[in-house]
Structure formats: C-alpha cells, structure tokens
Amino acid sequence: MSRIITERLVLRPFTYDDIECIYAIFSDRELNRFLPWFPLACPAEAEDFLHQHLEGDYCFALCLKDDESRPVGYITFSDPDGAADLGYGLMKEYQGRGLMSEAVTAVIGKLREDGFSFVTATHDVNNPRSGEVMKRAGMKYMYSYIEQWMPKNISVTFRLYQLNLDGNEWRVFIKVS
Secondary structure (H helix, E strand, O other): OOOEEOOOEEEEOOOHHHHHHHHHHHHOHHHHOOOOOOOOOOOHHHHHHHHHHOOOOOEEEEEEHHHOOOEEEEEEEEOHHHOOEEEEEEOHHHOOOOHHHHHHHHHHHHHHHOOOOEEEEEEEOOOHHHHHHHHHOOOEEEEEEEEEEOOOOEEEEEEEEEEEOOOOOOOOOOOOO
16 A cells, blocks of 8 residues: 655555554544544454555555554545445544645545545534535535444434546435445
8 A cells, every 4th residue: 555645644555563552543532533433442442453454455544644653543445335334533633734634635546546436424414524524525515314323323414525526426325224
C-alpha cells in the first residue's frame, strides 16, 4: 500500500509499532461511541484489532507530518457488497482542526486515481460533525436509514453521503439491509 502525504499529514499503513497508539485510539469511549465495535478493553486487544480492521490497501494510520511514527487517527475504505464505504476516526485532542477533512479529501483523490466510480460514507445522526467532514470533502447527502448495529445491538439512524468520481451524477448507492 502506498503512503499519501498532504500539507499537514502522512497517511500510511498501520504496523506492529503502532499497537500502543491503536489501543489509545480504539479504547477511547467517546470516539468509539459512534463506531460499530466496542472500545478496546486492554492493550492486548490492539494486535487482534489491527489484523481484523486495519489491514488492507486502503487502511491508513493518520499521522501528523512532524511525527509520522504516532497515529492520531485512522481512515479506511472498503468495498463490501459494492458499498465503496469510507470510515474514519480522530483522537479528540486533534479534532476541530480540519485534519480529517484533509485526510478524507486526499483518500478520495487516491480512490479517483485508482478508478473507483464512487465512494459512500455514513454517520450516526447523533454525530453531525462527521457529516460536516463528508460535506467538506465534496460528498452529498443522499438519504437516511435505520440499522440494528452489531455487535452493539443498538438501533442507529444513519445519514448516507456519496460522491460519484466518474461523472455519473445520477448514481445513488442503495443500502440493502
């Protein structure tokens, strides 16, 4: 997987050297309130989490340029069932600086280069700041839907945003439960 460098960030693959940071990011209860999994309970869970969720061509550790050895967030892209889904999270102390918008915009540029025709992202209606990131990256709100979120087993209303990368402005991905 390649690295992506922006004005303030380095997006790179996660490594075993990041286990401590992975634990810090994914054990934070506030950050993980809007993520599908439960917060990590102990540092030993971080290695399994790395293998299950943070490996692949489009899984990036989000690092500040002046310290690329310390991830402060993540951004992932996967294409299950054609959803072309983008996900991300950023440690609280780094929020509100436009870092995630910068990262999302850069990853969308990479997806466009790599020939993807569209990208989607969703956010819990109770997390509107995530939707603001999507809008700043050029994504457009398409619709909302309710899903029983596992493994937390809670009902969540999601807002789906989409950006068509191939000029087909009429395409709308339809989430099928």
